[in-house]
Amino acid sequence: MRFEQLFNVTILIIRDLFYAIGISASGILGAVILCLLCIKRKCFIGFSNKFWKKSAKHENIEAFLLNYESIAPKRYNYSDIKKITNSFKDKLGQGGYGCVYKGTLRDGSLVAVKILHDSKGNGEEFLNEVASISKTSHVNIVSLLGFCFEGSKGALIYEFMPNGSLEKFIYNENSLTEGQLCWHDLLRVAVGIARGLEYLHRGCKTRILHFDIKPHNILLSRDFCPKISDFGLAKLCPDTASKVSLLGMRGTIGYIAPEVFCPNFGGVSHKSDVYSYGMMVLEMVGGRKDSNAIVDLTSEFYFPHWIYDRLDMEEIGLRGITNQVEHEKARKMIVAGLWCIQTFPVKRPSMSRVLEILEGSMEFLEIPPKPFMSSPPRLLAADSTAS
Incomplete structure (x- = not known):
């Protein structure tokens, strides 16, 4: 029912009621009318504010697009x-x-x-x-x-990226080999993503921080060339700015750097992307998500800790390693990933340094400190379904 109809019906009901009980209620009726008018005014103001906010939003976007007209697609x-x-x-x-x-x-x-x-x-x-x-x-x-x-x-x-996102090639619950990338391609993809991030951090006129690096946002071309996508959370900052301010937490749980949700660890910067990249590379190495990795059912498992303890072993214990060349590729990715997920931003390498690790010689490979942040405790499904 429209407001005018509601208003008229209300007046008639009140009039008949007052006639029925024999009370002169012109004052009360006036008060009721005044209340209804206030309600109408409030409804109008609410609608007006909503309209103008929406209009202002559209005007801001149009002004922005006009400003970027020379470079926009x-x-x-x-x-x-x-x-x-x-x-x-x-x-x-x-x-x-x-x-x-x-x-x-x-x-x-x-x-x-x-x-x-x-x-x-x-x-x-x-x-x-x-x-x-x-x-x-x-x-x-x-x-x-x-x-x-x-x-x-x-x-x-x-x-269009024919091969879709990276995640479908590194997370395969049914098989450890079918549909997954070989170590040569895994390293090539890791290097490509690192080059893309280095470009965003250092190659653009305006530095771009992505804030949502994860396998889902890495698209693969027909020949498996990786491309960083989904810039919905990105932040542009001047080249001179070493740190940025955020109004709220950005990113995906599991890839968010500690300083993004707790400033005690340090300032938010391009090193936050480095952390996300490191977590992603370690997932590429493990061949599955952190929470789904192969575990000893009697203990809690955190893949970065597990792989760190196996770095000095002749057999790392990862799927698909058949020769020394593949062993070295895996080791480079592990070391790069572990450096990237250091808790404090100042301890993490730049993406330029990450590329040096991935493409450099094994003899200059420096082992990072063991990461001390771990996943929260969880109950294994195998334990809870035993009965």
């Missing part, structure tokens, strides 16, 4: 997005910021189209993606080919 209408995706027919995946669909441009090029959820704060994730990737040009950074911003609708068009 092609802008599409939403009707174009529907044509490109064939009315969103082929869904590739879904994340926290929206769904991704396979599409085809007019020239026949395959693309991945991310349809962003509406009302994500002030559109920060949309602005982050456009601002960050528009400033990049690197073989290990996914290319943003176009975007759409039309009212409440937003979309981002990326180059």
Whole structure:
């Protein structure tokens, strides 16, 4: 029922009630009318504030896009997005910021189209993606080919990565070999990601901190060239700024550097990305997620501790190592990963140094201190299902 109808019906009910009981209630009736008018005014103000906030958000995004017009990719209408995706027919995946669909441009090029959820704060994730990737040009950074911003609708068009994300090639619950990358390819992927991060941290005019490095956000081309994607949490900072300030915690649990959620460990900086990279590399080495790794059922297991204790052993105990060359590749990745996950940012290497470890000689490989942060205690499923 509309407000005017509700108002009129209320007045009639009150009038009939007062007539029935014989009370002169002009004063009370006036008070009721005044209350209803206040309610109407409050509703109007609430609607008005919501409208102006939404309008301000759209105006801010439009102003931003106008500012980046010279470097931003092609802008599409939403009707174009529907044509490109064939009315969103082929869904590739879904994340926290929206769904991704396979599409085809007019020239026949395959693309991945991310349809962003509406009302994500002030559109920060949309602005982050456009601002960050528009400033990049690197073989290990996914290319943003176009975007759409039309009212409440937003979309981002990326180059299509036939092999999907890295996670499906390193997490395989059913087999330790089928569908997983060999050690040569694992090292090549780790090096490619490191080069991409080094570029973001040092190669751009404006330093870009990603804040969400994880296997899901690493896409693989047809020849398994890794490309860093999903810049929704990224932060741009001047080259002169060694530390950045955050309004809230950013990232994915398991990959978030200690200083991001506890400033006592140090300031948030590009070293926070280094930590996330290290956790990801160790997962690539282990061939499975930390919480699902092979364990002794009588003890708690934390993969970085386990692999650190096996560094000096002739047999590291990892899957797929058949010769000395593969052993050395695995060892380089382990050492690089362990250096990257040092608790204090000052102890972590830059991505340039990480590349030196991965591509350098074994004789100069320096073993890092053992990481002292571990996963929280947990009960193993095997124990709880025994009865």
